[in-house]
Amino acid sequence: MQRAAALVRRGCGPRTPSSWGRSQSSAAAEASAVLKVRPERSRRERILTLESMNPQVKAVEYAVRGPIVLKAGEIELELQRGIKKPFTEVIRANIGDAQAMGQQPITFLRQVMALCTYPNLLDSPSFPEDAKKRARRILQxxxxxxLGSYSASQGVNCIREDVAAYITRRDGGVPADPDNIYLTTGASDGISVRTILKxxxxxxGKSRTGVMIPIPQYPLYSAVISELDAIQVNYYLDEENCWALNVNELRRAVQEAKDHCDPKVLCIINPGNPTGQVQSRKCIEDVIHFAWxxxxxxxxxxxxxxxVYSPDCRFHSFKKVLxxxxxxxxxxxxxxxxxxTSKGYMGECGYRGGYMEVINLHPEIKGQLVKLLSVRLCPPVSGQAAMDIVVNPPVAGEESFEQFSREKESVLGNLAKKAKLTEDLFNQVPGIHCNPLQGAMYAFPRIFIPAKAVEAAQAHQMAPDMFYCMKLLEETGICVVPGSGFGQREGTYHFRMTILPPVEKLKTVLQKVKDFHINFLEKYA
Amino acid sequence: MQRAAALVRRGCGPRTPSSWGRSQSSAAAEASAVLKVRPERSRRERILTLESMNPQVKAVEYAVRGPIVLKAGEIELELQRGIKKPFTEVIRANIGDAQAMGQQPITFLRQVMALCTYPNLLDSPSFPEDAKKRARRILQxxxxxxLGSYSASQGVNCIREDVAAYITRRDGGVPADPDNIYLTTGASDGISVRTILKxxxxxxGKSRTGVMIPIPQYPLYSAVISELDAIQVNYYLDEENCWALNVNELRRAVQEAKDHCDPKVLCIINPGNPTGQVQSRKCIEDVIHFAWxxxxxxxxxxxxxxxVYSPDCRFHSFKKVLxxxxxxxxxxxxxxxxxxTSKGYMGECGYRGGYMEVINLHPEIKGQLVKLLSVRLCPPVSGQAAMDIVVNPPVAGEESFEQFSREKESVLGNLAKKAKLTEDLFNQVPGIHCNPLQGAMYAFPRIFIPAKAVEAAQAHQMAPDMFYCMKLLEETGICVVPGSGFGQREGTYHFRMTILPPVEKLKTVLQKVKDFHINFLEKYA
Structure with missing residues (x-):
């Protein structure tokens, strides 16, 4: 019993010492030497302190933008100030931010967005007709x-219709109902995972809602579970089997969890983040049967x-299989x-666009959902417009089709190349093992950390992989996220690295990681 | 004791029967006759129901987009289907959505946004240099x-610098620190009121955090308090004194609240929503002293x-007075x-841009705040860019200054005219009393509802002012929000109406309300 509880509560590996005590931009503020007017005399005890604050918020952890990213920001400022380092730039391979890594926006998407933003351009001959047609439809x-008006809380009607039509095409004719579509502020914000879990x-007590998540997971899930004071129920992906999801492991996890909570939700990430596996159709069927x-x-x-990059993998939606x-x-x-809108081939992270489709949601709950969304008024309308273009791109015969297709294939083709390259190069390094990157945008290699390095990490009150990643950052300027931020089986260590840098740069990055790793093994042998 | 508890918990008037059971767009979905594939046989009990759901979420109410707005949507669809009504269009005076009411976007703002969206336009001679300069600065x-990359969780650095410079100018030189600025997704979304309250x-029990809010209030506050399971502590604005805030009333409220919670937060809305008062400098000083x-x-x-419209009123920021x-x-x-970005003269609601400035926040709490924001990755970058233009508009000598100033003054001048017009016309109607609209965008007139109408409302299980507003909507097509959605002293009734329709339309609206009201008084005499 106690073991089960520990398993359920654990999940994210050892806690890492927190640098959260200073805000992300405090270094920037110091650098710009902004005038501070805070007489330190007569300072009373503050109302809002670490002791008095909401304990659920205090418990939240979010590795993708955690201490290592703060450190990366500090190093960048030091470089700007001319401080000498063994490298000339920080490479932020910690976050799936394609355009920050130089990926160009899809021209058609930005053309439609510009037309929607400044409709005077609808008269300009330098914009194609198919882009104007879409912009007019959105604006109407x-x-x-x-775009400056609030939309309905659930999102602009015609965009929800376009999303439904897209899903129907994607799923080979399985119908989608616009009434089941909710436009969101990206998948991480208020209107999506968080809201539905909320x-x-x-x-x-024992009837508190349990939420099953994969380990390794994308830490949005553990953070939201923590915020909501729900019970995190871990199921482990099978690293030896390309991070596959095994239904027997789901069964183990749910059985053990029932002793101390009410498991009510099962979260699946497919293709996997950070693990990059693409679920087989059979596996999805098994998961659905299990959920039923x-x-x-x-x-x-x-x-x-x-x-999806591996030639023998295909994306199957849960909706279609269901x-x-x-x-x-x-x-x-x-x-x-x-x-x-943030991933795929468009990588429009900054617009914060997305959608959620719900199936079999009780009509009364739909009402509750809309009510909750309405307090936030609406998702950004510009992000909704971006989502529309993603689900309603140029089609054969339209003026922009060729350029759009070329740009899309170039991005996806490059990602596929980089996925293979990364897997191959990592697997040439002694003490690194990397599963195939079947999909998504990340490598999550397993790294061997020698016992002496584990001891050194403990001396610094750091998780061993945090220690490893900090050293990597300090010595090479490469910023990756320790596996402990995503969860991993005890005694194993990983990091997550995006494959977004351009090919030549990615090769350099991988070579630097290789050199660092070999050196690290020697140093702590 | 009991009375105090009742006072603290009450606040939002009688509960109204909920139409939340159907989602906002279900009528639209039916109208478009989308194929539904839900065999009703073999339906099991659902997991997520009104009974099983999060009770805090169930308790949330949000009048501004509540049942009356759903009803307005249904009526619009009936009109589209050719069903005859005593009016030809629904006028949505329920929400402060300026551009939906025909207000034109500020040209300069949209030019910069278009340039940022589609940087090819930076070469176009049809955009002014000052707009290009700002766009380049933002993009850099x-x-x-x-704009498609994630920004720092706290927002783009240079935009936070521009916000700080704006605040410093606004407050006559009181310095602002970019490190204290957090860019947000509008003021209603995750990153602002909700986050800081969270x-x-x-x-x-008795040490649960109490949050003091004005009554009448903007229902974002009561909704978030409900979601967070905090204790709502009401203080009443003084309707007889132009909705002024009286510190003695704050004192009464906090004393009574201390019996059953720990009052820790005081919310102020200035200029007032829905009440439109502008706080005097003296009053702000009193409030600050009270908070201290x-x-x-x-x-x-x-x-x-x-x-701010009344010639004898001025906006004083809490920061400056502090x-x-x-x-x-x-x-x-x-x-x-x-x-x-949603209010003011720009009315850019759809972009969901905004900022929060914090003063005297404990450095450790700033770290916690950034951590929490980082889980949501970042506010929409397009909304951040919009905020930048609001705080960094064209200045004298710049190419766009004249047009910008003309557009800004036209919007604000019109609003001032409409504020006066609305006050004057309402006060000519027997049984309606309207305080001066010193600021914001709403009238919140007090309406006399005859005893027979109160009975009729009770027979329909409706709050009397909901009954009144539903009748107004059904008979005239004018959609306003009942005072019970904002809270009001027991036995008094109000509604909130925006002053955003163009002048001529607003005159028609006011005339229709007048006719309706007189007719209503006669009918229920």
Whole structure:
């Protein structure tokens, strides 16, 4: 029993010492030497302190922008100030931020966005007709024909219709209902994972809602679970089997969890983040059957649906498989699936666009959802417009089709090349093992950390892989995220690195990691 | 004791019957006759139901987009289907959505946004140089020089610098530190009121955090308090005195609240929403002194800072007054202030841009705040860019200055005219009393509802003012929000109406309300 509880609560590896005590930009502020007016005399005890604050918020951890990223920012400022380092720039391979790594925006998407932003351009001959057509359609659906008006809380109607049509095409004709589509502020913000989990969480003590998440996971999940004071229930992906999801492991996890919580939600990330596996159709069927059997609400994070690289893998949506399994499943299993403008081939992270599709949600709960969303008024309308272009791109015969297709294929082709390159190069390094990057945008190699390095890390009160990643950052300028931020089996160590840098730069990065690793092994041998 | 508890918990008037059971767009979906594939046989009990859901979420109410707005949507669809009504269009005077009411975007703002969106336009001779200069500055501060990259969680550095410079100018030289600025997704979304309250709320039973809010209030506050399971502590604005805030009433409220919670936060809305009052400098001083004395964290909602119409009123920021009161206050009182791109003269609601400035926040709490924000990655970068242009508009001597000033003054001048017009016309109607609209964008007139109408409302299980507003909507097509959604003294009734329709339309609206009201009084005499 105690073991089960520990398993359920653990999940994210040892806690790392927190540098959160200073804000992300405090170094920047110091650098710019801004005048501070805070007489330190007569300072009273503050109202809001670490002791008095909300303990659930204090418990939140989020590695992707954690201490290592703060450190990276500090190093960048030191470089700017001319301080000598063994490198000339920080390479931020910690976050899936394609355009920050030099990926160019898809021209058609930005053309439509510019037309929507400044409709005077609709008269300009330098914009193609198909872009103008889409911009007019979006604007006509906006209050006052302007992106500057609030939309309905659920999102602009015609964009939800376009999303539904896209899903129907994607899923080979399985129908989608615009009424089940909710436009969001990306997949990480208020209107999506967080909101649906917020509605789902209830109960106290042993009946508190349990939320099953993969380990390794994308730490949005553990952070939201922590914020909501829900119970995190870990199921482990099978590293020896290309990070596959094994239903027997789901069964183990749910059985053990039932001793101390009410497991009610099962989160799946497919393609996997940080692990890059693409689930087989059979595996998805098994998961759906399991969810049906155990009465679990399914959350399918499918933001990497366009990012599949292995020739023997294909993306299958949970929605499609659910419908193909017949009415016992398709009319019973409750599912929410997420997509986003931030990933795929467009990489439009900054616009914060996305959608959620819900299946079998109780009509009363839909009402509750809209109510909750309405307090936030609406997702950014510019992000909604970006989502529209992603689901409604130029088609054969349209003026922009050729350029659009060329740009899209170039991005995805490059990512596929870089996925293979990364896997191959990592696997040439002694003490690094990397599963195939079947999809998504990350490598999550397993790294061997010698016992002496583990001791050194402990002396610094750091998780061993945090220690490793900090050293990597300090010696090479490469910023990656320690596996402990995503969760990993005890005694194993990993890091997550994006494959977004341009090919030549990525080769340099991989070579530097290799040299660093070999040197690290020698140093702590 | 019991009375005090009732006072603290009440606040929002009688509960109204909920139409939340259907989602906002279900009528639209039916109208478009989308194929539904839900075999009703073999339906099991759902996992997520009104009974099983999070009770805090169920308790949330949000009137501005509540049942009356759903009804308005249904009526619009009926009109589209050709169903005859005594009017030809629904006028949505329920929400401060300027551009939906025909207000044109500020040209300069949209030019800079278009340039940032599609940088090819930087070569176009049809855009002014000052717009290009700003666009280049914003893009240079973005990862990969693109709005499509994530920004720092706290927001783009140079935009935070521009916000700080704006505040310093606004406050006559009181310095602002970019490190204290957090860019947000409008003032209603995750990164602002909700986040700061979320960090503040703690304790159980009698030590649960109490949050003081004005009554009438903007229902974002009651909704977030409900979501966070905090204790709502009401203080009443003085309707007989132009909705002024009286510190004696604050004192009464905090004393009574101390019996059953730990009052820790004081929310102020200035200029007032829905009440439109503008606080005097003296009153702000009194409030700050009170917060200092009672050790309350101040939340100042100042999103209407540009919307002041009465010639004898001026906007004073809490920050400025705090600094002018001397170091005992300026180095101790903890304050967060909010601004937004959605109001003012720009009315860019759809971009979801805004900022929060914090004063005297403990450095460790700043770290916690950045951590929490980082889970959401970043506010929409397009909204951040919009905020930049609001705080960094063209100045005298720049190419766009004249047009910008003309557009700005036209919007604000019109709003001032409409504020006066609305006050004057309402006060000519027997049974309606309307305080001066000193600022913001709303009238909140008090309406007399005859006893027979109150009975009729009760028979429909509606609050009397909801009944009134539903009738108004059904008979005239005018959509306003009942006072019970904002809170009001027991036995008094109000509604909130925006003054955003163009002057001629507004005159028609006011005439229709007048006719309706007289007719209503006769009918229920």
């Amino acid at each position: 659906a906006c209050g006052g024909n302007s 509605i789902l969480v209830s109960g106290g 059997e155990e009465k679990l609400f399914l959350l399918a994070d499918e933001v990497y649906q366009d990012n 419908y193909e399994m017949g009415p016992e499943y398709s009319s019973n299993v409750e599912l929410a699936s997420f997509h986003s | 501060a973005c990862g990969g020089n693109s 960090i503040l709320v703690s304790g159980g 004395e009672e050790k309350l964290f101040l939340l100042a909602d100042e999103v209407y800072q540009d919307n 600094y002018e009161m001397g170091p005992e206050y300026s180095s101790n009182v903890e304050l967060a202030s909010f601004h937004s």
